[in-house]
Amino acid sequence: GAVVSQHPSWVICKSGTSVKIECRSLDFQATTMFWYRQFPKQSLMLMATSNEGSKATYEQGVEKDKFLINHASLTLSTLTVTSAHPEDSSFYICSAPRVLTGNTGELFFGEGSRLTVL
């Protein structure tokens, strides 16, 4: 079964509204989670690294005020797309690493959330 749960799987909203996407690790704790964005027929683009108890680390070109990330617990990270516009329509995927040994881990991904902004 899934070890990382993402919700909602799809959402349609009006331009100007905010949308929150949740990412949960189900049977392990994750001090770090990753948020990706994927455009059609393209690979995943890392948007930001979510850090439990501290600020997220954003990739170059990603607006931190536009994409708010909160990692309030060891099993939950949220991504809020604020004042969404049609160009924000995309597939958003989160992932969480489960530590195997030392500094290596296996990444598990959520099912993704398809956002459509009208």
Add this chain to the structure above:
Amino acid sequence: KQEVTQIPAALSVPEGENLVLNCSFTDSAIYNLQWFRQDPGKGLTSLLLIQSSQREQTSGRLNASLDKSSGRSTLYIAASQPGDSATYLCAVLSGSRLTFGEGTQLTVNP
């Protein structure tokens, strides 16, 4: 900066054929390499994880190899089935960053 390349970008084969997907990376200082499958409109499903100290991993009809020194990995799929049709992504963990290839879109025709 790590760069990951996957060849071919797309592949179409008849059912039953054995096939190989290729992944190359520029920086050999990696922790591990992971192969994923992505169905249209879905998230990623982990197929195989190879630690940097390992040479290969097997799961059912899938076999992944890793040659860290040459910066290459292959995913071998035996006796392909229509249900194998999907996009296959390789990702390399180096430093604190996971870098994805662009993926190979596989179509297995009945």
